Amino acid sequence: MFYYIVxxxxxxxxxxxxxxxxxxxxxxxxxxxxxxxxxxxxKNPTTVQVKAWITAHGMDKPMFFNQKAGKDGRIHxxxxxxxxxxxxxxxxxxxxxxxxxxxxxxxxKEKIVPSLTITVPAFLxxxxxxxxLALFVAYYRGTYLDRLALFICVILMSIVILNYxxxxxxxxxxxxxxxxxYGYEYGIGAWKFVLLPVILAVAAGLGGGLRFYRTVMLNEVxxxxxxxxxxxxxxxxxxxxxxxxxxxxxxxxxxxxLSIPFLITGSLLLEMYFGIPGxxxxxxxxxxxxxxxxxxxxxxxxxxxxxxxxxxxxxSYTLVDPRxxxx
Amino acid sequence: MAxxxxxxxxxxxxxxxxAVAGFCVICLFALIALLDTVPAPYRDxxxxxxxxxxxDTLFQKPVERSYSPPLARTxxxxxxxxxxxxxxxxxxxxxxxxxxxxxxxxxxTAFIIGIVPLIIASFFxxxxxxxxxxxxxxxxxxxQYVYQVLSSIPGILLLIAMLTVxxxxxxxxxxxxxxxxxxxxxxxxxxxxxxxxxxxxVEAARALGASDGHLLFRQILPNVMYLVIIEMTLDFSxxxxxxxxxxxxxxxxxxxxxxxxxxxxxxxxxxPNGIWWNLTGASIFLFLLVLAFNLFAxxxxxxxxxxxxxx
Amino acid sequence: xxxxxxIENLRTYFHMDEGVARAVDGVSLSVEKKRTLGLxxxxxxxxxxxxxxxxxxxxxxxxxxAGGSITLAGEDILSLPxxxxxxxxxxxxxxxxxxxxxxxxxxxxIGNQVEEAVRMHTQMTxxxxxxxxxxxxxxxxIPAAHERMGQYPHQLSGGMKQRVMIAMALCLKPALxxxxxxTTALDVTIQAGILRLMKDMQEETESAILLITHDLxxxxxxxxxxxxxxxxxxxxxxxxxxxFTSFLHPYTEGLFQSLPGRTPRGQxxxxxxxxxxxxxxxxKACCRFNPRCxxxxxxxxxxxxPLVVIGPAHRCxxxxxxxxxxx
Numbered sequence: 001m002f003y004y005i006v007x008x009x010x011x012x013x014x015x016x017x018x019x020x021x022x023x024x025x026x027x028x029x030x031x032x033x034x035x036x037x038x039x040x041x042x043k044n045p046t047t048v049q050v051k052a053w054i055t056a057h058g059m060d061k062p063m064f065f066n067q068k069a070g071k072d073g074r075i076h077x078x079x080x081x082x083x084x085x086x087x088x089x090x091x092x093x094x095x096x097x098x099x100x101x102x103x104x105x106x107x108x109k110e111k112i113v114p115s116l117t118i119t120v121p122a123f124l125x126x127x128x129x130x131x132x133l134a135l136f137v138a139y140y141r142g143t144y145l146d147r148l149a150l151f152i153c154v155i156l157m158s159i160v161i162l163n164y165x166x167x168x169x170x171x172x173x174x175x176x177x178x179x180x181x182y183g184y185e186y187g188i189g190a191w192k193f194v195l196l197p198v199i200l201a202v203a204a205g206l207g208g209g210l211r212f213y214r215t216v217m218l219n220e221v222x223x224x225x226x227x228x229x230x231x232x233x234x235x236x237x238x239x240x241x242x243x244x245x246x247x248x249x250x251x252x253x254x255x256x257x258l259s260i261p262f263l264i265t266g267s268l269l270l271e272m273y274f275g276i277p278g279x280x281x282x283x284x285x286x287x288x289x290x291x292x293x294x295x296x297x298x299x300x301x302x303x304x305x306x307x308x309x310x311x312x313x314x315x316s317y318t319l320v321d322p323r324x325x326x327x
Numbered sequence: 328m329a330x331x332x333x334x335x336x337x338x339x340x341x342x343x344x345x346a347v348a349g350f351c352v353i354c355l356f357a358l359i360a361l362l363d364t365v366p367a368p369y370r371d372x373x374x375x376x377x378x379x380x381x382x383d384t385l386f387q388k389p390v391e392r393s394y395s396p397p398l399a400r401t402x403x404x405x406x407x408x409x410x411x412x413x414x415x416x417x418x419x420x421x422x423x424x425x426x427x428x429x430x431x432x433x434x435x436t437a438f439i440i441g442i443v444p445l446i447i448a449s450f451f452x453x454x455x456x457x458x459x460x461x462x463x464x465x466x467x468x469x470x471q472y473v474y475q476v477l478s479s480i481p482g483i484l485l486l487i488a489m490l491t492v493x494x495x496x497x498x499x500x501x502x503x504x505x506x507x508x509x510x511x512x513x514x515x516x517x518x519x520x521x522x523x524x525x526x527x528x529v530e531a532a533r534a535l536g537a538s539d540g541h542l543l544f545r546q547i548l549p550n551v552m553y554l555v556i557i558e559m560t561l562d563f564s565x566x567x568x569x570x571x572x573x574x575x576x577x578x579x580x581x582x583x584x585x586x587x588x589x590x591x592x593x594x595x596x597x598x599p600n601g602i603w604w605n606l607t608g609a610s611i612f613l614f615l616l617v618l619a620f621n622l623f624a625x626x627x628x629x630x631x632x633x634x635x636x637x638x
Numbered sequence: 639x640x641x642x643x644x645i646e647n648l649r650t651y652f653h654m655d656e657g658v659a660r661a662v663d664g665v666s667l668s669v670e671k672k673r674t675l676g677l678x679x680x681x682x683x684x685x686x687x688x689x690x691x692x693x694x695x696x697x698x699x700x701x702x703x704a705g706g707s708i709t710l711a712g713e714d715i716l717s718l719p720x721x722x723x724x725x726x727x728x729x730x731x732x733x734x735x736x737x738x739x740x741x742x743x744x745x746x747x748i749g750n751q752v753e754e755a756v757r758m759h760t761q762m763t764x765x766x767x768x769x770x771x772x773x774x775x776x777x778x779x780i781p782a783a784h785e786r787m788g789q790y791p792h793q794l795s796g797g798m799k800q801r802v803m804i805a806m807a808l809c810l811k812p813a814l815x816x817x818x819x820x821t822t823a824l825d826v827t828i829q830a831g832i833l834r835l836m837k838d839m840q841e842e843t844e845s846a847i848l849l850i851t852h853d854l855x856x857x858x859x860x861x862x863x864x865x866x867x868x869x870x871x872x873x874x875x876x877x878x879x880x881x882f883t884s885f886l887h888p889y890t891e892g893l894f895q896s897l898p899g900r901t902p903r904g905q906x907x908x909x910x911x912x913x914x915x916x917x918x919x920x921x922k923a924c925c926r927f928n929p930r931c932x933x934x935x936x937x938x939x940x941x942x943x944p945l946v947v948i949g950p951a952h953r954c955x956x957x958x959x960x961x962x963x964x965x
Contacts, residue, residue: 018476026489142699151345154625158618160568162575162591163610170598224740230695231735232755232806233728246745268483268576287487288577303479322790323744342655 005311012307019303020089023296024082036098036290057098058084089300095293099286104297107282114184115266115278117194122201123263126209127256129202134213139240141218150214156207164204165273172196182275197270216251220244250321257313261305339630346626352619356434363435363585386431388413391423394602418604420590421597426608432585433609437616439497440504440570440580441563447505448562449555452512457543457551459513460520470517474510482507490578497580500573504566512558519551560624564617571613587613639670642813642846643692643731648706650684650691652917653699659917661687663870664706666945669814669863672840674847676861676878678854678893682914684870685850689816692848693727694720711813729759732807736819738799742791748802749775749787755806774805777842778835797828804835811843818850833859854897858882863951866890869915869926872945876952886954888931925957933958 037053038045045053054060064082088095094105137149173181179196220226221244229239266280279298286294318324340346363382379387389412395402397418401410411419417426459470477485489503523529529546537546573579574588582589590609597605650662662684669675677685690696691703694715708715711730718726727733732755735741743751752771756762762770768787775783778801791799800820807815817836821829837860840847849860857864857878864881866874866889874887885891892910894900901907912930920926928938937957945953946963954960 014472015475015479018472019479022476023480154621155618158564158614158621160571160591160610160613160617162571162588163614166591166594166598166606170594174598224735224737225743227695228735228741228803228806229743229754231693231727231733233724233726233758234754235724243743243746247743250745269572272576283484283487284576299480299484302484306479321745323792 001315004315008311008314009307012311015307016300016303017086020086020296020300021082023299024085027292027296028081036292085296089297094297097286097291097294099289099291100294104294107294108279108297108301111266111277111279111282112264113186114190114276115264115271115280117190118197118201118270118276118278119263119266121194121198122205122267123259125198125202126205130206130209130213133210134217135240135245137210137214138217138221138244139236141221150211153207153211153214156203157211158207159204161204161269164200165269168196168200168203169273184274184276193274193276197267197274197276201267201270212255213248213252216248217244220247223247246320250317253316253320254313257316258309260312261309262302264305265302337630340623340626343626345622349619349621349623352615353623356616356619357438359431360435360438363432382431386425386428388415388425388428390425391415391419393419393423394421394597394600395419395423397426397604417608418602420593420605421600421602426590426605429585429590429605430587430608430612433587433590433612434585434616436497436580436585437567437570437587437613440501441567441620442559443498443501444504444508444566445559445562447502448509448512449559451506451509452516452558453548453551453555455509456513456516457520457547460517461524461539461543461547467517470513474513477507478510486573487576487578490573495578495581497584500570500578500580504569508562512555515554515558516551519554520547523547523550557628560620560627563624564620567613567617567620639673641668641670642711643848644668644707644709645688645692646707646709648688648691648708649704650687650696650701651704652701654918657918657921660870660920661701661917662691663920665867665870665872666706667865667872667875669846669848671813671846672844673862674840674849674860676857676864677848677850677867678852678857678864679867680852680914682917683867684917685867686818688867689733689818689848689850692814692816693731693733694723695727695733725759728755728807728812729810730812731814731816732810732812733816733818734800734803734807734820737823738796738803739823741803742799744791747788747790748794752802752806752809755809759810770809771805774809775802777839778802778805778808779831780805795828796824797832800824800832801835804832804839808839808843808845812845814848815840815843815845816848816850819852820849821856822851822853829856830859836860854893866893869920870917871926871955873927873956874952874954875945876949880949880952884949884952886948886952886959887927887956888933888959889927892930925955 034050034054036059037050037057041049041053058081061084062080064080085095087093092105094103094108096103097107100107133149137146140146169181173179173196180193184190184193217240221240225247226239226243229243234243264279265283266276266278268280268284270276271278271280272284282294283298285291286298340350359382362385363380365381367379367381367384369379391402391411392409393402393404395411395415395418397416398414399411399418400414401408402419403409415425415427417430419425420429455470455474459467485507486503489506490499493499493503524547529542532542532546570579570586571588571591574586575592579588580586587609590605591613594606597603645668646666648662648665649660652659652661665684665688667675667677677688679685687696687701692708692710692715694703696703703716706716710726713722713726713730715723715726742748746754749768749771752775753764753767756767756770757764760767772783772787775787780786780798780801786794791802794802804820815836820836821832824832833856836847839845847860849856851857861878864874864876864878865872866881866887868889874881874885874890881890882894885894889910892908895908896910898907910930911932915926915929922940923942924940925931925934925938925943928934931938933956935958941957943955943957943960944962944965945955946960946965948954948960948963
């Protein structure tokens, strides 16, 4: 197991490099250092100011490969924009944000917790709500109840998440005043600000989630081993809860586990609407302010999370499905 | 062989009334989008040239001075009542623009965003998927590496990043959406190509001396197409909904293009003033199109499912 | 000998969009204790549906048992409540299926699955059930049964899996074992072993066996009596030896002629002209074999021949070969 993980991590290195390279090209090729400097310096900077900014941020160095001698008279080939940025990220020495003038690493540490207070409860509640419902619907498959449930799912899925958020917030917080509209409190008090966003997140995902779980279960119900169990005299309920569920967990687990790392990235929309100072908010503001240090740091972090997620998913596969072994 | 599958599929779809209803609604929306594409330019008395479409001639209404609820006769501005220039079935928004007209203008945008990115994505997915599955070896490795890198970056981030460096606009949005969403389909096509590559009819064709190109395009591609269609039907609604979300975030289509997302966005300013009809109009249009598509697509998918093809 | 199963005029129909498929249309047969009835016919003739009807496992939309009676060890199967059926399945009558690969649940151990059959129908707890499971796994010839109990289905070969199915089906000593093409999916070399096992186990459990197959070789090996089925109807029945030496029905003749051994070397192999009809085809009375029958006369096209007695326990339904005789 240990060697498997090590191998996967090593294999992931070229991927992470590829991700950083891609982001680098995306930002540095399409937007010149000049343009970036001008944007950050606000109204009408002088040429001197622009130049100073560029030098201070290391943007005057070549992109990949430095052939000029540095201050100490020697050539440092890796003293280039790309490798300097990579070095920082690999060592987790996050750069300073252009716009906010704070260290990105500190910003991330600050913003993770608020994001998690929404995504983790939403994630757990979704599963707790959807799984039993899916089993229930699978038990009554083929009946009107099943068709009705499916139709309701399609309707719920067809409502865009924005509607859930806007209408939910307007009705429940503004009109009926059951919840606070906006804002966040660190510490235990966070729950009152987080409750409504969590409920809305679960409601928005219910239709799609239930339909997916139902499809997975019904796929299993058609399997031959279910016929064998019935021929043995096993009851419907036991077939569903024991035989089908355990097999259905395999595809369900893959999708759920894969989304766990992304709980950290936070929900952009919810944070925007409810004023939660989380990672999603951080990203959005960075984009609006063309704050590249934040953007490239976040891209780097996110790709690490994705790789971690896929490794964990593959491992969880082996735990649930006896047919799968780590190669 | 392809026609009989289509016939079977059509027969199966006709049986589900909801799917047929969905299809009719889609056609209705498509008609609206079409009306919005056919130009009907005119010059007014002052000699100014306007770019109008047929839809404009039918539904464009004069802009009022302020907002008004649906079917209102009068409205208030600065506490003075004034009569409206014409009847607005869905009211006017905070700027006095007719809501129904805005919503209708959004239809074309929705269709473009729902279809064009998929065409772009399908193109990449099919080409890379077929090549990776068919040739294997280093070609496969390279393509797999490329899409591993792309999928390590969460889609929305990549999307926003791409749009930040390009100008805003509907076609740029389509390109960005297309480029960020081909990976999933590519994986499926690669898998299916691997399966089909070893089937007897391909072996037989190869034994008869068919070239690689012939095999790829005449033998393998038709058998992989059903995946593309299924994916297209799955993603259309998602894309249409994401236009609304992206506009909200600030990376949607440029101002001046119809956009349901922008209408929903304005709810921020409008709801506090009790203006609910703009949001509702846009939401209903969006909901109807997406629902119709979901209902139709579900049945279309079942009808095309190869496992049920023997039925 | 005591009669374990008696089916009289069973009709099982499927309501499809294209019409009503009369998959089983007036089938009567019976099996006695410690004897084996071979039900033979081509794919699509309705033999599997007959078997599923006995245990009431026919998928219920679109299928439906439309008429007739089934008596199993004195119980009137078609009138029993579902709860009582569950008691019967696995204990009074059990079934093994054609595809051992998919008929076992991949996420549970084979020991667990056999134990489940025991626990469903007896009061035994874990230990007692495990003991019986182990006993039967050993009896069906699983080597090192004690260790292999903890293995998963994918770790066993096809033949081994089928042995596990047999253990599961016979561990409660049912009065009737229904075997639906038990050896069709297995290698020829393994087939003989499975058949021998079934015969040996039958000695011990004293069960009646309803063996469904399209393979005359299997019939020759295992069956005491034979029933030939075509398009939802029984066309000929009798003791095995009688059928093999003096078959009468043109279809039965066709089946025997089609055996490769019957055709002298160098000659073209015999095939019965035409194709197996679909169950949707026959809406009017007639002899169902008539479109393919070389002996068909006018009467065959408009009237269905009854099963008439032509010898000791030998019956045949054919206007030409058996006529109107005693029923």
